Amino acid sequence: MSILVLKILLGVAAAGYFLSAILFWCKKRVPAYIANGAAWVLNAVVVATNWVNNGYVPFVSMYQVLTFLGLCFTLANVYMVLVHKDEWVSPYFNLCSGVVMIGCCIMNATLIWHFVPALQSVYFVPHVFCYMLSYSLCAVASVLSVIWFFNKGNRANLDRGIHNLVLVAFPFMTAGLLLGAIWANQVWTEFWSWDAKENWALVTWVFYALYLHCRKYKSLQKFQYVFTILGIVALFMAFQGVNIFGASGEHSYS
Amino acid sequence: MKLIMKISVVVMSVIALVVAVLGSRQVFFHIDTDFQSNLVIWGLIVLLGIFVIAQVICLFVFPFNIKKIGFYLLHIGLVAVLLGSMIYYMAGIKIQGAYPVNEQGSSASAYHQLVKANPTKGENYVANFSSFRFGVTDFAVEYYEPVYDIYRVNEEGVAEEQLATDIEINSEGIYDFGEYGQKTVEDLVDDAGEYQVVNLTEDGSIVGNPRSSVKSYLGDVTIVNNETQESREDTISVNHPLRVNGWKIYLMSYDETQNAAAFIFKYDPGEYIVTVGMVMIIVGSFIACFVRPRQAAASGKNETKKPGSKKKAGDAK
Structure with a gap:
């Protein structure tokens, strides 16, 4: 998958996260969760592509780490909702995910990074x-x-x-x-x-x-x-x- | 207790401030601090000393409560880390060495430099260090297949513009340079098998530059105990240091032109204390933050339920 396609996916994911935040604020829970889930899946596709390109876990460049950070927001959000029943924080998690995705879109996304000995x-x-x-x-x-x-x-x-x-x-x-x-x-x-x-x-x-x-x-x-x-x-x-x-x-x- | 807590908060704030100043100097002015000689380290040591004393007082003043096991682990762990670090600072030794690679594992022409030594017993490192002999019998460097970047170059051959980057070898062993054509590995390597800069146009204005990185360093080493004359052969790589007679041997780099490998030999009597302390801090922080809040949350729920239940009772009346 080319860099352009990955960036488009990240852009759509960013839009999905922002849309989810707005829907959560408007108390539209079900569409908000659907937008959040769809954005997370697109985000996960980019992380999985980075993983395949690398041949190992995609944590080597800042671009790769930031795309993974986008996934973490939703994981942390799920924990907060299930354990602490804090659903009202969900739009803030989505907002932060969206900002990170925008950052991924505009930064240099070198696809090939080699796993140097110090990182092994x-x-x-x-x-x-x-x-x-x-x-x-x-x-x-x-x-x-x-x-x-x-x-x-x-x-x-x-x-x-x-x-x-x-x-x-x-x-x-x-x-x-x-x-x-x-x-x-x-x-x-x-x-x-x-x-x-x-x-x-x-x-x-x-x-x-x-x-x-x-x-x-x-x-x-x-x-x-x-x-x-x-x-x-x-x-x-x-x-x-x-x-x-x-x-x-x-x-x-x- | 309020006073100790306030002192702890003030000391932690000052530590954060001092380290933030050091970090700002590094980030904004690119100035590093020499911690071996700089007065800043002594300022930090004094602050950390006060910090440790405050914690020890906390540990003794608060009545023991098994439910606070996370708190104890975390704070005792912090004291252990600082204690172990102080032991290393006072008694640790670090020597840098460059060893030529030869089949006999001879270290006759090895070069050593003392990087860090116990300030009061600086000369003793030689006695400690001579408890074993060390040599490198073989060394292997493995590289990733390079990626190519395409540049437009001027008449002097200096790159003026990057046109493409990260062109990697495909499954058929071909580098596809797009509009500049395709090259096989045979087109790109010299007689010695090294990847070369390639001209992609006849006038030489567009070139492809290989960019490769090291995949692994692997050294075969021989270690002879000077007391027992026992010989041990082992392999060493980055991230996998060897332990010999209380020393830790690290592979740092390899110089192909000299066919010599660089090592660091470290003697750190505080290492285990620091490691155990760090594990205690990690485990303690998880227990303190995940176990205790549930109890607090449970009690919090009870507190919020009580007014509600009273109201219901009132409504019933």
Whole structure:
């Protein structure tokens, strides 16, 4: 499948995710789920094509990882709906998926990426998977945190929703961070090299840990959403900023 | 407890701020910090020390409760990671070495450089390191089939415009350059089997450049224990370091022109403590975030039901 066809699929998937978000807001549940499902299937087709092109799991380039991130939003959404009965967060998951799909459409989508020796590790898939799942949850939590500052009428619901999201995101982020460190000790000789991506990943983790700590005591609760918003800024720096600004380091191929 | 929590939050915030400053320097100004000598590391160590003390106090002050097992695992794990890292910082040794490949596994012309050593016992690394001999008997590098990129080049042969990218070999062993025709592998490789830059037009204005990457490095090594004179033959590859007499040997790269492989030898007495600590943190965070919230959610449901049930009772009356 050519790059053009894949990009068209991603564009249609983005439209499907956005349509689903609008339908959820309009309380049209069944069409919303159908649009979400259809967009997710198109998204999955692109991920599967990347997988076939690679011959191994498609986590090697940023384009491939972002297409997989689109899938994670819906997976996380399904968990939130089934376990926490938080269907009202569904449009935010779809909105974030749509934005990521647009990003995939406009970025350089090199199809052939070779699996270099440093990446050939059992830690590779769980490291990336844990991070993508936590990033999808954190992105939605940050959107809700911004809304929390402006919507005084619905704060209790938002508060519970954000907490549920971070409670799922945090252990996966922890696993992503530390499995990466254990892997680094196998391949780069050190658990921690203080390179740009690692530093921002640590800052992100500390910010979300601070959010969870601030919830414990009433006098600190006023700071909690400052940390979820700072967390998403740090997360963006770790995930994209390091690549965009061309910082050197061990993570040069990620 | 409020005070300890507040101190923890302040220290965590300062750690985040310091690391964010380091990360910003790297991202925006491309300045890396030398952690072996820079004062920043000592600032971080002081902060981490306060952080550890605050956690230890928390662990002792809070009454023990088995339901908080996730909390204990996570926080004891953090202390273990910091402790193990400190042991490595104080007692770890790291040596970089380049070994010529020869059938005898001779390391006579190997080149060594001390990368990191215990600051108080810097000279002892030689004694430790000489507990075994190491040599490389054979080395294999496997490459992926290259992909070709097409460029328009000027008269000096400098690329001016990229016209196509990622042209890969098809199942029939042919590279299809579209309007510039097709080439077989035989057309593209030289006598030594190396893929070459190919002229796609007669005037040489359009060229195809091969781009290949390494698929695997595999070294056959021989290790002789100097005390017992026992010899061990093994293979080493990236991501699969060897363990010898408390040392870990990593394959880092291979220089084809010198026919020599680069290794790093690391002695890290804190490694197991750090690894166990990290596993404790991962397991603890999952237990703390997935098990406890259900209890909280359950109690939360009870709290929200109570007013409703009272109302119903009132309605019934």
